[in-house]
Amino acid sequence: MKFINYLETITGVDVYAMASFFIFFFFFLVMTLWAWKADKKFIDRMNNLPLE
Amino acid sequence: MQLEKFYYDNRTVKWFAYATIFWGTIGMIAGLLAAVQIYLPQANFDLPATTFGRVRPVHTNAVIFAFVGNGIFMGVYYSLQRLCKARMYSDLLSKIHFWGWQLIIAAAAVTLLMGYTTSKEYAELEWPLDIAITLIWVVFGINMFGTILKRRESHLYVAIWFYLGTWVAVAMLHIVNSFEIPVSMWKSYSWYAGVQDALVQWWYGHNAVAFFLTTPYLGLMYYFLPKAANRPIYSYRLSIIHFWALIFIYIWAGPHHLLYTALPDWAQSLGTVFSIMLLAPSWGGMLNGLFTLRGAWDKVREDPILKFMVVAVTCYGMATFEGPMLSLKNVNAISHFTDWTIAHVHVGALGWNGFLTFGVLYWIIPKIFKTPLYSKKLATNHFWIGTLGIILYAVPMYWAGFEQSIMWKAFTEEGQLKFQFLETVTNLIPLYIARSVGGLLYLTGVFMMIFNIWKTVKAGELEAEEAAEAPALPKHIPAHGKEHWHRWIERRPVQLLVFSLVAVAIGGVLEIVPTFLVKSNVPTIASVKPYTPLELQGRDIYIREGCYLCHSQMVRPFRDEVARYGEYSKAGEFIYDHPFQWGSKRTGPDLARIGGKYPDSWHYNHMLEPTSMSPGSIMPNYPWLADNSLDTASTPAKIRAMIKLGVPYPEGYDKVANSDLMQQANKVKQNLKRDKIEAAANTEMVALIAYLQRVGTDIKAEKRSETANK
Numbered sequence: 015m016k017f018i019n020y021l022e023t024i025t026g027v028d029v030y031a032m033a034s035f036f037i038f039f040f041f042f043l044v045m046t047l048w049a050w051k052a053d054k055k056f057i058d059r060m061n062n063l064p065l066e
Numbered sequence: 067m068q069l070e071k072f073y074y075d076n077r078t079v080k081w082f083a084y085a086t087i088f089w090g091t092i093g094m095i096a097g098l099l100a101a102v103q104i105y106l107p108q109a110n111f112d113l114p115a116t117t118f119g120r121v122r123p124v125h126t127n128a129v130i131f132a133f134v135g136n137g138i139f140m141g142v143y144y145s146l147q148r149l150c151k152a153r154m155y156s157d158l159l160s161k162i163h164f165w166g167w168q169l170i171i172a173a174a175a176v177t178l179l180m181g182y183t184t185s186k187e188y189a190e191l192e193w194p195l196d197i198a199i200t201l202i203w204v205v206f207g208i209n210m211f212g213t214i215l216k217r218r219e220s221h222l223y224v225a226i227w228f229y230l231g232t233w234v235a236v237a238m239l240h241i242v243n244s245f246e247i248p249v250s251m252w253k254s255y256s257w258y259a260g261v262q263d264a265l266v267q268w269w270y271g272h273n274a275v276a277f278f279l280t281t282p283y284l285g286l287m288y289y290f291l292p293k294a295a296n297r298p299i300y301s302y303r304l305s306i307i308h309f310w311a312l313i314f315i316y317i318w319a320g321p322h323h324l325l326y327t328a329l330p331d332w333a334q335s336l337g338t339v340f341s342i343m344l345l346a347p348s349w350g351g352m353l354n355g356l357f358t359l360r361g362a363w364d365k366v367r368e369d370p371i372l373k374f375m376v377v378a379v380t381c382y383g384m385a386t387f388e389g390p391m392l393s394l395k396n397v398n399a400i401s402h403f404t405d406w407t408i409a410h411v412h413v414g415a416l417g418w419n420g421f422l423t424f425g426v427l428y429w430i431i432p433k434i435f436k437t438p439l440y441s442k443k444l445a446t447n448h449f450w451i452g453t454l455g456i457i458l459y460a461v462p463m464y465w466a467g468f469e470q471s472i473m474w475k476a477f478t479e480e481g482q483l484k485f486q487f488l489e490t491v492t493n494l495i496p497l498y499i500a501r502s503v504g505g506l507l508y509l510t511g512v513f514m515m516i517f518n519i520w521k522t523v524k525a526g527e528l529e530a531e532e533a534a535e536a537p538a539l540p541k542h543i544p545a546h547g548k549e550h551w552h553r554w555i556e557r558r559p560v561q562l563l564v565f566s567l568v569a570v571a572i573g574g575v576l577e578i579v580p581t582f583l584v585k586s587n588v589p590t591i592a593s594v595k596p597y598t599p600l601e602l603q604g605r606d607i608y609i610r611e612g613c614y615l616c617h618s619q620m621v622r623p624f625r626d627e628v629a630r631y632g633e634y635s636k637a638g639e640f641i642y643d644h645p646f647q648w649g650s651k652r653t654g655p656d657l658a659r660i661g662g663k664y665p666d667s668w669h670y671n672h673m674l675e676p677t678s679m680s681p682g683s684i685m686p687n688y689p690w691l692a693d694n695s696l697d698t699a700s701t702p703a704k705i706r707a708m709i710k711l712g713v714p715y716p717e718g719y720d721k722v723a724n725s726d727l728m729q730q731a732n733k734v735k736q737n738l739k740r741d742k743i744e745a746a747a748n749t750e751m752v753a754l755i756a757y758l759q760r761v762g763t764d765i766k767a768e769k770r771s772e773t774a775n776k
Contacts (some may be wrong), residue, residue: 019228037572045310049303061298063149063223064289 069217070538072146073531076434078160080528083427084185085168087134087516090423092175093128094509100125101502103686104653105495107676110686115179117686119612123178123190129415130188132171134279137423139167139206141286142229146213146429148290149223149538155212165745166202170195179297181610182252185645186267188274189243193254196244207233208446214559218536222559224305224356228285230559231566234297235277238433238570243270249707250700252605257711260640264648276316279414280382283422284308285611287355287379289427300357304350310569311347315340317570322393325402326622327635327648334395341393355379373427377453381417385410388426403618403652405494406467409460416456416508424448424515427553431519437526444518458504462497470494474628483629487655492682591638592686594764596713598758599701599723600730606704607750608647611688618649619658619761632659632762639765642713654685661763666734669755671674691751698724698729698748730756 103109103118110117130575147154154160174191179182183190191199210229214222243266245257256263293301299305321329321337356379359366366372388487392401401407432439439445473493476484597605608614621627623634635658640646671678674692678683702720709715715723731747734755738745745752 022284041569042311042314046307049306057302058298060221060223061302063219063221064145064225064292065296065298 068537069535070536071533072153073533075143075154075160075530076532077530078154078157078164078411079140079144079430079434081164082136082143083430085164086133086136086140086423086427087512087519089128089171090131090420091509091512091516093125093133094505094512096121096125096128098502098509099113101498101505104635104684105498105502107684107686111689112610112689114690116183117611117688119615119686120179120181122615123187123612126176126188127174127178128171130274130278131174132417132422134283134415135167135171137419138282140430141290141426142282143291144226144434145286145289145380146210146229149219149226149354149451150213150217151219151534152217152334154214155209155216159209159212163202163205163209166198166205170198170202173198177252180252181612183612184246184254184256185609185612185614185647186243186263187271187650188272189240189267193244193246193248194251196246199240200237200244201324203233203237207237211559211563218539220539222562223289223335224309225285225289226300226559227562227566228281228288228307230563231309231570232277232282232285234563234567235273235281235313235317235570238567239270239273239277246347247707247710249703253700253704255707255711256645258644258646259711260643260646261637263643263646264324264327265321265329265333267646268323269317272323273317273416274395275411276312276319279419280316281312283419284312284351286357286422286426287351287375287382290422290429291355291358291375291379294369294375294425294429295359295362295365297358297362300354300360304354305503307345308351308354311571312344312351313566314572315343315347315586317525317572318346319393319628322398323650324648325393325395325398326574326624327620330637336591338393338395341390345387345390348389351381352379352383352386355382361578361607370442370449371425371428371671373446373449374428374452377449378418378425379422381413381421381456383735385414385418388413393724399622399624400471401467402622403650404467404471405463405497405651406471407651409463409467412463413456413460416452416459420508421452424452427519431522432526434529435523435526436529437522440521440525443554444514447745448511448514448518451507451514453694455504455506455508455511458507459501460504462500462504466494466497466501469497474630475624477626477629483626487630488680488682491653491684494617495684549739589636589638590641591636591765593767594639594641594707596642596715598730598762599705599727600734601752601760602704602708603696603698603701603727603758604753604755605647605749607691607754608757609645614647614649616649616651616685617655617657618652619656620648621656627656631656633765635762636765639762642708644708644711644713657758657761659762661759661761663768665741666755666759667743668736669758670738670743670745670751673751673754691754692745692749694750695746695748696750698754701727 098122099109099116100118103121114120143154143160173195177192177195178190182192184192210233212231214226246254247257248254258266288299288305319337320342321333322341323337325334325338327334356376359372359376366376391397392410401410428445430440470490470493473485473490474487478484591637619635621631621634628634668679670692672680672685673688675687675689676683699711702722705720705723707717709720728747731752734752735745735747738752
C-alpha cells in the first residue's frame with residue numbers, strides 16, 4: 015500500500031502534508047534561532063524564577 | 067511598587083499528595099498480584115474479579131491515572147501557584163477537581179473489576195466515566211488557566227508550558243480515542259473498526275505515555291530539580307527547545323506500536339521516522355536535568371531527594387533511548403509481543419515516574435508541614451531498595467523478552483518449529499518469579515516512605531495558608547533588551563495554548579485523516595462477513611474477561627508466525643471489529659487463526675481448566691463461564707448499535723437476531739454433547755466458543771467458497 019493511494023483518495027491532502035511539514039520545520043528553525051539569540055539577562059531571570 | 071499580600075493554598079497540595087501515595091500503593095499491590103498470577107495461576111482464585119484479565123487493567127489504570135495523575139496535580143498545584151505568584155484561581159474548583167478525580171478512580175477500580183471495559187489499553191473505562199473524566203479535566207483546565215490569568219509574574223516559566231501542553235494534548239487524545247456508541251449503561255462499541263481503531267488506539271496509547279507520563283513530569287522536573295538542588299536549571303534555552311520539539315514530534319510517533327501489523331506501510335514508516343527524531347529532544351532534556359547538578363554531586367551523595375531525582379532523570383534517558391530503538395522494524399520484530407515491552411515501560415514507570423514522585427513527595431511534605439523530614443536515612447534506604455527493585459524487575463524481563471523471541475523464531479534443521487508455544491512460556495517462569503521479587507522490593511520501599519511521611523506529618527503542622535507577597539502585574543512590562551516575538555507569547559497564555567494545540571493537532575490530523583476513509587484504504591475481502599449474534603455476544607465476553615491482554619490476534623508476516631499460527635493477518639479481515647482485538651502482548655499464543663483449530667469440546671474443557679488440555683499452562687480457570695447464562699436481552703441493542711456503525715446486518719435484524727443466536731447455540735450444544743459434555747445452550751461458555759471458532763476463518767472460506775456455495 016503506497017502512500018500515494020491515500021493522497022489520491024483525498025482531494026488536496028498533499029497540501030496538508032506539505033503544509034504541516036513546513037510549519038513544523040519553520041517553527042523549529044525559528045525556535046532554535048530565538049533560543050540561540052535570546053537576551054542573556056532575560057534568560058538568567060527566567061532561569062532563576064523557581065528559586066525566587 | 068506596592069506589594070500585594072496573598073496566600074498559597076497548601077491544603078489541596080496535601081490532599082493530592084496523600085492520594086498519590088494511597089493510589090500508588092493500591093496500584094502497585096495490584097501489579098504485584100498480577101505478576102504472581104503469571105507463574106502461580108492459583109492466585110487468580112477462580113473468581114472473575116480477581117482474575118489476571120481484570121486485575122491487570124486495574125494495575126495499569128491505577129498507576130497511570132491515579133498514582134501519576136495525582137502526582138501531576140500535586141506538583142502542578144504546588145509549583146503553579148509559586149511560579150505565578152498567585153493562589154489557585156478557585157478553591158471550589160480545586161475541591162471539585164480533587165474529589166471528582168478520586169471518585170472517577172474509585173469507580174474505575176470497581177467497574178474494571180466487574181468486567182466493564184472497552185478493551186482499549188489505558189482507555190478501558192466505559193463511556194460514563196469517559197464523560198466524567200472530560201468534565202473534571204475541564205475543571206482542572208479552568209482552575210489552571212484562571213491562575214495563570216491572575217498571575218503576578220509576567221513571564222511563564224517553562225514548567226508551565228509543559229503543564230499547558232499536557233492539558234491540551236490529553237484533552238484532544240481522550241476525546242478522539244473515546245468516540246464510542248453506548249449500547250447500555252456500561253457497554254459501548256468503539257466508533258472505529260479494525261485497522262482504523264488500532265491506529266487511533268495506539269496514537270492515543272503512545273501519546274498517553276507522552277503527554278500523561280512524560281510532559282507533565284518534565285514540568286515537575288524543571289521546577290523541583292532546581293528547587294531540590296537549590297540552583298537554576300543548566301540551560302533555560304535548551305528547555306525551550308526541549309518543549310517545542312517534544313510536543314511537535316511526539317504526536318506523530320504512535321504507529322510504531324503497530325509495526326509489521328496490517329497497518330498500511332506508510333503509517334508504519336512515519337511512526338519510525340518521528341520516533342528516531344524524538345531521541346534528540348528527549349536526551350536534550352535528560353542532559354539538561356543532569357547537568358543542572360554539575361559541580362554539585364557532593365550534594366547528591368548526601369541528599370536522598372536528589373538521589374531519587376538523578377535516577378529518575380537517568381531512567382527517563384534510558385527509556386527514551388530505548389523507545390526509538392524499539393521503533394526500528396528489525397528490533398521491533400524481536401521485542402514486540404514479548405516481555406521486553408514490559409521491561410521498557412517499567413523502567414519508565416518505576417524509574418522515571420515513581421522515583422520523581424518520591425523525590426517530590428520527600429521535598430513537598432516537609433515544606434508544607436514546616437518540619438524536617440523524619441528520617442533522611444530511611445529515605446536513603448528507600449532509595450536503595452527501590453533501585454534494587456527496579457533492577458531486579460527490569461533485567462529478568464529484558465532477558466525473558468529476548469529469550470522468548472529467540473525461541474519463537476527457532477527452527478529445527480528439518481524446517482520445523484523447534485519449540486511449542488507453551489515451552490517458550492514455562493521456560494520463563496524463574497524470570498517471572500525474579501520480577502515479582504523486584505516488584506516486592508519496590509513496594510517495600512513505598513511502605514518505608516509511608517512510615518517516614520507519616521512520622522513527618524505527625525511532627526509538623528500543615529501550613530494550609532502560606533502567606534506570600536508580590537507586586538501586582540504591571541500594565542506595561544519593561545523589555546530586557548530587544549523585544550522578541552517569543553517573549554510576546556510567553557506573556558500570553560491563551561495564545562500559547564492555541565499554538566500548542568495547533569502543534570499537536572497537525573501530527574494527529576495527518577496520521578488519522580487518511581485512515582478515516584476506511585472503505586478506500588482497506589482492501590475489503592468479499593468473504594469477510596459480520597459476526598453472528600452469538601459470536602458477537604461471545605466476543606463481548608472475550609473483551610470482558612480481558613483475553614486481549616495475553617492473546618494477540620495479529621499474525622505478522624514472519625516465517626515463524628505463519629508456521630506457528632497460519633496465514634498472516636490482512637487489514638480487510640478486521641473491518642467489522644468494533645473494537646479491534648490485536649492485543650500487544652503474547653503471554654499466551656496468538657488467536658488470529660484459532661477458529662476451527664480445535665473441537666468445541668477442547669475449548670470447553672480448556673476454559674474450565676486449561677491445564678487439563680495443556681499441562682503446564684499458566685492460563686487462569688474460567689469456571690463461571692459454564693454457569694453464567696448469556697444475557698440475550700442485550701442482543702437487539704447490540705445489533706442496532708452495530709448497524710449504526712455501518713456493519714451490514716439486514717434491516718430489522720435486531721428483532722430476529724436472538725432466534726438465530728439460539729439456533730447456533732444449540733448447534734454448539736450438540737457438538738459438545740457428541741463429546742459427552744452436557745452444557746446448556748444459553749451459557750456464556752457456548753457464546754465464547756462460537757466466537758473463538760469464528761476468529762480468522764473468513765478468509766479460509768474464500769478458498770473453499772466454490773464448493774460451499776453449491
